[in-house]
Amino acid sequence: MIGxxxxxxxxxxxxxxxxxxxxxxxxAIAGHGDLLGPQGWIVLLxxxxxxxxxxSGYYAPEPGADRLTRYYDDPxxxxxxxxxxxxxxxxxxxxxxxxxxxxxDLTFDAGWASFGRLRPVHTSGVxxxxxxxALIATSFxxxxxTCRTRLPDQLTPWxxxxxxxxxxxxxxxxxxxxxxxxxxxxxxxxxxxxWLVIVWVTYFVLYLRVLMRRKEPHIYVANxxxxxxxxxxxxxxxxNNLAMxxxxxxxxxxxxxxGVQDAMTQWxxxxxxxxxxxxxxxxxxxxxFMPKRAGRPIYSYRLSIISFWGITFFxxxxxxxHLHYTALPHWVQTLGMTFSVMLLVPSWAxxxxxxxxxxxxxxxxxxxxxxxxxxxxxxxxxxSTFEGSFMAIRAVNSLSHYTDxxxxxxxxxxxxxxxxxxxxSLYALVPWMWKTERMYSPRLxxxxxxxxxxxxxxxxxxxxxxGIIQGLMWRxxxxxxxxxxxxxxxxxxxxxxYIARAFGGLLFLTGAVVCxxxxxxxxxxxxxAVKAGAGGDVPVxxxxxx
Amino acid sequence: xxxxxxxxxxxNGIGFVLAIVGDASIGGLVEIAxxxxxxxxxxxxxxxxxxxxxxxxxxxxxxxxxxxxCHSQMIRxxxxxxxxxxxxxxxGESKYDPPKLWGSKRTGPDLARLGGKYSDxxxxxxxxxxxxxxxxxxMPRYGWLKTNALRIDDLGEHLSAxxxxxxxxxxxxxxxxxxxxxxxANPDGNEAAGVGERYGEKTNVRAFDGNPGLLTEMDxxxxxxxxxxxxxxxxxxxTAAKEE
Numbered sequence: 001m002i003g004x005x006x007x008x009x010x011x012x013x014x015x016x017x018x019x020x021x022x023x024x025x026x027x028a029i030a031g032h033g034d035l036l037g038p039q040g041w042i043v044l045l046x047x048x049x050x051x052x053x054x055x056s057g058y059y060a061p062e063p064g065a066d067r068l069t070r071y072y073d074d075p076x077x078x079x080x081x082x083x084x085x086x087x088x089x090x091x092x093x094x095x096x097x098x099x100x101x102x103x104x105d106l107t108f109d110a111g112w113a114s115f116g117r118l119r120p121v122h123t124s125g126v127x128x129x130x131x132x133x134a135l136i137a138t139s140f141x142x143x144x145x146t147c148r149t150r151l152p153d154q155l156t157p158w159x160x161x162x163x164x165x166x167x168x169x170x171x172x173x174x175x176x177x178x179x180x181x182x183x184x185x186x187x188x189x190x191x192x193x194x195w196l197v198i199v200w201v202t203y204f205v206l207y208l209r210v211l212m213r214r215k216e217p218h219i220y221v222a223n224x225x226x227x228x229x230x231x232x233x234x235x236x237x238x239x240n241n242l243a244m245x246x247x248x249x250x251x252x253x254x255x256x257x258x259g260v261q262d263a264m265t266q267w268x269x270x271x272x273x274x275x276x277x278x279x280x281x282x283x284x285x286x287x288x289f290m291p292k293r294a295g296r297p298i299y300s301y302r303l304s305i306i307s308f309w310g311i312t313f314f315x316x317x318x319x320x321x322h323l324h325y326t327a328l329p330h331w332v333q334t335l336g337m338t339f340s341v342m343l344l345v346p347s348w349a350x351x352x353x354x355x356x357x358x359x360x361x362x363x364x365x366x367x368x369x370x371x372x373x374x375x376x377x378x379x380x381x382x383x384s385t386f387e388g389s390f391m392a393i394r395a396v397n398s399l400s401h402y403t404d405x406x407x408x409x410x411x412x413x414x415x416x417x418x419x420x421x422x423x424x425s426l427y428a429l430v431p432w433m434w435k436t437e438r439m440y441s442p443r444l445x446x447x448x449x450x451x452x453x454x455x456x457x458x459x460x461x462x463x464x465x466x467g468i469i470q471g472l473m474w475r476x477x478x479x480x481x482x483x484x485x486x487x488x489x490x491x492x493x494x495x496x497x498y499i500a501r502a503f504g505g506l507l508f509l510t511g512a513v514v515c516x517x518x519x520x521x522x523x524x525x526x527x528x529a530v531k532a533g534a535g536g537d538v539p540v541x542x543x544x545x546x
Numbered sequence: 547x548x549x550x551x552x553x554x555x556x557x558n559g560i561g562f563v564l565a566i567v568g569d570a571s572i573g574g575l576v577e578i579a580x581x582x583x584x585x586x587x588x589x590x591x592x593x594x595x596x597x598x599x600x601x602x603x604x605x606x607x608x609x610x611x612x613x614x615x616c617h618s619q620m621i622r623x624x625x626x627x628x629x630x631x632x633x634x635x636x637x638g639e640s641k642y643d644p645p646k647l648w649g650s651k652r653t654g655p656d657l658a659r660l661g662g663k664y665s666d667x668x669x670x671x672x673x674x675x676x677x678x679x680x681x682x683x684x685m686p687r688y689g690w691l692k693t694n695a696l697r698i699d700d701l702g703e704h705l706s707a708x709x710x711x712x713x714x715x716x717x718x719x720x721x722x723x724x725x726x727x728x729x730x731a732n733p734d735g736n737e738a739a740g741v742g743e744r745y746g747e748k749t750n751v752r753a754f755d756g757n758p759g760l761l762t763e764m765d766x767x768x769x770x771x772x773x774x775x776x777x778x779x780x781x782x783x784x785t786a787a788k789e790e
Binding site: 034100101102104105107109110111114115116117119120178179180181182183184208211212214217218219224227228231232235239243244245246247250252253254255256257258259260261262263264265266268305309312313314315316317318319320322323324325326327328329332335336339398401402403406407474475477482483487488491492498 | 552553556557559560562563566567569570571572573574576577578581582587588606609610611612613614615616618620622623624626627629630635636637638639640641642643644645646647648649650651652653654655656676677680682683684685686687688689690700703704706707708710711712713
């Protein structure tokens, strides 16, 4: 790994790592006696490990100039492995917290193991750990191919990937210790947020450098989405996380926004994290891997233009539908509702474009579980965007808000769309990248597909039922004009659905573990092939379009 | 035939970046910016008091333990909600809440009108083991709050950071933050009187966890739970006015 860096890149790496060590050390010292201290030690440890890693390979021979004839895929390979590790961690914690809602005493009698601290480990673990790493890994791969140029240097992608994982690690460990801003999906505190800004700006600059060096006159549609993802997430992250730390020695900060302004900023962030992290980024993935795997061109160029600009424009208005009937001014709620409904047009344009792309390849969908993952992802994308627009209507929202219906909706998108498109893309990508003929076991892909689909369906149906029952019970009146059910009645009614939900999650988690085994065995297969001298190590001139 | 205009945009990396930024910024600007300037966004509440240092510490424990993930503090103006929980929430009630804790999910009930509804002893028992008082509850137990000593040495810094983001704490409040936290949970001590002077005579000054000798995280959290929705009477007045 280090052997592929040039000497000057190794030196830069050492300097960066030294800064990270110093940063960790100053956090550990200034934060002594505060929760910031242990976080500092984590940074310090990460920096020292990195230093050892670079030093151990420092005197390895420099890579030859022939490296420039090949795409640089090592960061993507590591990114895929990291994504799978986070997937298992995040989904395991998800199943655990789901079980806690059915059996609240199935836990340790300690702060770190309580529902409130574990829940963000689940959400951040799957969104940022699994999703983020998958996006970074695939974006490196896709941008090189679609721009027909190599990554401009070999250090920046490592900085982006590993720096991002340091952020994820700080976030997850912080939640367990009780560090949180309480802003949903933006829980990490100020020091981790600042670090993410540094990493993310580097990511953006890297992307732009690749675009600038492209040998292809036009920017391919997958890159539009990846770029929108990187750019808008930067804007959202910076604005929503503006905060005043109580001191440099404390992990605690207070948001720059209060009350209603905070609510609007938070859901402008929250909804667009869904839009640009969980939608735009993964649409980029879909626009590259689906046509490649199906062997069909994208159905309509114009549809992709309409849906791209529609999504970037309309989504940014929709956040206020999370605040229907709250103390947010009515006109903002109405705007949010209106744009949420209009959003259905570009969303279905994307989903339709994806499904129409499969025309002429449906026999492949039948036989190939990898492509079927992508097809089902597009279907769930269409379904959950329809559901989202529907739930944003004020009258519907009065029933669905605060209930499990929202949770079901999120998981229809997260499991059905985000995770499925990722698994499909990974199953396509892993053999390409490790230069094996196919995945280790196509049958395991098939098993994973049915586990994932069954898990998603069980989960979503359980939450639809519980959510709608909950919402109806809360608003049911007796003949005498009083409320028919106490709150606890509605909770008792949820019990069977909470068990079903945990079971659905368990199925999905099992599928992810199967995927890990399959990816691991494929990598082993590739190593054996290299040892046996077959393929693998032969320099491959970058072929156009691949 | 003239070249399709989008073909040109696609050839320009920087142009494309600027187009995305422009396209994506409009919605946020139109919806968020006015909230900071339009006075009508937040109602006046002249009787509004600030959290005491102990209550603020309790609120931070509420945040730390992720209570907001299952409990909302935002009652919507719907008949069933007002009858179940109390007067619907006003924007003004959370104007000194950085960050707001409106919540988005009710795995447990809304807490916006929780203050004063139950006794301190009920809250302590409930937090120690929710199933002792509500057998069907699925809430976690929070036993460690009763034994963890509350950190109070940095409360002055907390208040001063809050002031920097717009909460009008006075110099005197900041200077006495640590003493006020001790005083509020120890009614017989000599630091108790200052709390009422600075935060109003109606402020709860009690041994919230039943043990005045030790200031615990339980003291702070119960002090906070007892003041939720009690900082101003504006919501009660508004609902009463609507009914007349």
